[in-house]
Amino acid sequence: MKKSFKGISSTALHSAINVNSEDAHLVPIYATSTFTYETTEIGIERFEGGDKDKIYSRWANPTCKAVEETIAALEAFGIKDIAGNDLQIKALLHSSGQAAMTTMFLSNLQSGDAIISHYSLYGGTYELLHKVLDNSGIKPFITNFNDIDEVEKIIIHNPSIKLMHIETPANPTNQCVDIEALSNLAKKFNLIVTVDNTFATPYLQQPFNYNVDFVFHSTTKFLNGHGTAIGGILLGKDIEFMKTKAWKWFALLGGNSNPFEAFLLLNGIKTLEIRMQQHCKNADQLANYLQQHQAIEKVNYVGLTTHPDYEIAKKQMRMPTPVFSFELKGGLQAGIDFQNKLQMCTRAVSLGTVDTLISHPASTTHVSVPREERIKFGITDGLIRLSVGIENIVDIIDDFEQALI
Numbered sequence: 078m079k080k081s082f083k084g085i086s087s088t089a090l091h092s093a094i095n096v097n098s099e100d101a102h103l104v105p106i107y108a109t110s111t112f113t114y115e116t117t118e119i120g121i122e123r124f125e126g127g128d129k130d131k132i133y134s135r136w137a138n139p140t141c142k143a144v145e146e147t148i149a150a151l152e153a154f155g156i157k158d159i160a161g162n163d164l165q166i167k168a169l170l171h172s173s174g175q176a177a178m179t180t181m182f183l184s185n186l187q188s189g190d191a192i193i194s195h196y197s198l199y200g201g202t203y204e205l206l207h208k209v210l211d212n213s214g215i216k217p218f219i220t221n222f223n224d225i226d227e228v229e230k231i232i233i234h235n236p237s238i239k240l241m242h243i244e245t246p247a248n249p250t251n252q253c254v255d256i257e258a259l260s261n262l263a264k265k266f267n268l269i270v271t272v273d274n275t276f277a278t279p280y281l282q283q284p285f286n287y288n289v290d291f292v293f294h295s296t297t298k299f300l301n302g303h304g305t306a307i308g309g310i311l312l313g314k315d316i317e318f319m320k321t322k323a324w325k326w327f328a329l330l331g332g333n334s335n336p337f338e339a340f341l342l343l344n345g346i347k348t349l350e351i352r353m354q355q356h357c358k359n360a361d362q363l364a365n366y367l368q369q370h371q372a373i374e375k376v377n378y379v380g381l382t383t384h385p386d387y388e389i390a391k392k393q394m395r396m397p398t399p400v401f402s403f404e405l406k407g408g409l410q411a412g413i414d415f416q417n418k419l420q421m422c423t424r425a426v427s428l429g430t431v432d433t434l435i436s437h438p439a440s441t442t443h444v445s446v447p448r449e450e451r452i453k454f455g456i457t458d459g460l461i462r463l464s465v466g467i468e469n470i471v472d473i474i475d476d477f478e479q480a481l482i
């Protein structure tokens with residue numbers, strides 16, 4: 078059943094099993110809450126089966142399953158397991174990145190356990206750890222993951238730490254951490270290792286290369302690519318765990334996706350490779366243009382040799398992420414003016430859509446955060462966050478040129 082391909086686009090296009098009976102070219106939108114069985118025996122077989130297929134759509138849905146198989150194939154692309162066979166990954170498609178993360182943490186941890194993670198986490202992750210999990214008796218330890226000795230010290234002194242959560246590259250400064258070094262350290266202490274691969278996508282970075290246990294994505298971003306749906310996916314290489322405990326928590330917490338949004342996501346994934354190539358090429362040219370501009374103080378793009386994590390990114394990523402930030406010399410007012418003057422690029426938060434998205438955190442997402450607080454997280458007054466789109470680079474640069482006076 079599992080085919081393997083030599084290229085990423087072929088994997089993205091042909092990894093879903095054919096689930097339709099009417100010879101439709103595309104995977105149909107199976108908008109149905111429940112499934113029929115012709116005989117009791119067929120029903121028994123399905124209820125006893127490990128895949129929980131064709132029973133009830135909170136448990137499994139064929140359109141969602143097509144997405145799960147496709148993203149699993151992309152994350153496992155070209156990776157072998159210890160026996161030398163193609164790595165097998167199982168995925169569960171959720172209603173959002175946050176839902177996928179919730180299933181991931183709650184199916185692996187219980188009250189009394191702790192998580193070790195790092196600064197510059199995605200805001201929703203930071204809050205989930207500090208508000209929801211902490212409140213349920215799962216304590217977060219937050220440290221600097223570029224200081225491996227310090228991480229080791231914290232793990233040694235806190236035996237309640239059961240899981241290490243990594244996010245790389247991270248917002249807004251493109252901070253990258255070494256997945257291999259962290260995973261090796263975590264495995265010395267038998268920790269579960271989880272990675273948020275949203276900013277990279279499986280095209281730019283495959284954490285399963287480094288012996289990690291779980292990867293998750295907000296599929297809302299580059300995997301969907303067109304900004305049409307919120308979604309999240311949890312992927313694991315312990316197939317038995319994914320089919321039993323992770324699936325049970327997924328089904329009971331109720332964070333499943335739906336066939337319509339799964340269909341939109343599946344269509345988006347088909348062009349992941351060519352989109353990422355264009356996003357990355359544009360980002361590189363734009364970062365180099367910005368770096369020499371007199372109105373700009375600093376460009377936080379991990380593809381520049383001046384970035385402190387340039388070497389780490391080069392080691393574990395195919396290309397740098399097309400989401401980065403830069404600081405305007407003129408501070409708060411310059412940020413507001415720059416955003417207002419844009420004529421083509423889109424003023425919006427989020428990332429990973431085909432059009433270029435620009436945001437000025439100090440006047441939007443972080444407007445209610447005290448200035449000293451946000452500056453600690455790298456959100457300076459003149460910081461502009463951008464997700465470079467696939468428009469023609471000349472038009473992106475033209476828009477910046479006229480907005481950056």
Ligand SMILES: *Cc1c(COP(=O)(O)O)cnc(C)c1O
Pocket residue numbers: 173174175176199201202244273275276294295296297298307308309
């Ligand atoms: C968007 C995002 C999330 C949360 O995903 P949602 O789909 O919005 O729930 C988590 N991590 C990162 C890095 C993100 O960018």
